[in-house]
Amino acid sequence: MNDGTSWDFPGPHTIACTPADTDIDGLNHTNNGVYVRWCQDAGWSHSAALGLTLRDYQQLDRAMAIRRGEYDYLLATSVGEALTLATWLVATDGLMTMARRFQLVRDRDGATVLRGRWDLVCIEISSGRPRRMPPAFTSAYLPALVALKAPPAPP
Template sequence: MKLRIPDADVLWDTLPDARRHERTLHVQPGDLDDLNHVNNTVYLAWCEQVAREHALRLGMGTDALSALGAVPVARQHVITYHRPAVLGDAVRVRTALTLHAGVRSVRAYALDRVNPADPEGGVRLAECQTEWVWVDPVTGRPKRAPETVTERFGFSDAVFSR
């Protein structure tokens, strides 16, 4: 079941820069399945890649988070596919941190084809949401993210939703 959180692009313009990140990728031969479409697992890999880039941009990569005593692990991914991407397509992947409360955070993603002939804003290929649970990197037990993490990712209060 899809979480009832807006997709990344719905909130995009209202979120602080620290809560959003985007990258444009180009479909390569190794991304394709037997039908010559981007394989479904590639969409998820792209989402995770852009999420990691976002964390690294904020100085919150895995090593930094481990040193602070809490790392996020995926609890659930939900992907809705609308159209296939094919070899050579330019795909913009946007991620936005949409919720952070207690030991959970949610990232939303919007994946759009942005080829030169596409309409302004692109053509929606897929949406994804990932629910992350913060855990202690030593024990693996759920743990609230440290305040430094919360602040660095653009949240300022104890309970966050938007």
């Protein structure tokens, strides 16, 4: 990873990503769906690092489900490029919702190639209905929150 990377937020949780031949689409660059899959992988990796795995979700009958996903595709990537995907938890209401951000960076020059955002809601897995986050979620996720950058002050 390029040491000069400028992360959007401090303390990123990161995973390495490299497009394979099968990730390249008819436009000869990494298919957008691959980036979405990588974001899912990063989200699960971060959750597990914080102590909550899919098995924990199943045992608690609760999950953080994506309510909305947004992706800004800034630069194309190609087969074999070394990339690093970072993720952060950035907001919560402390009861049912959270927000997660993503930044995908090209290792050779530190250029940001994608930014993404998820709005998450806690659901009861068995019914699919929104529910309050259980204590296991709040104790794992809330301490991991990073502050959003304040918008620049008007002149």
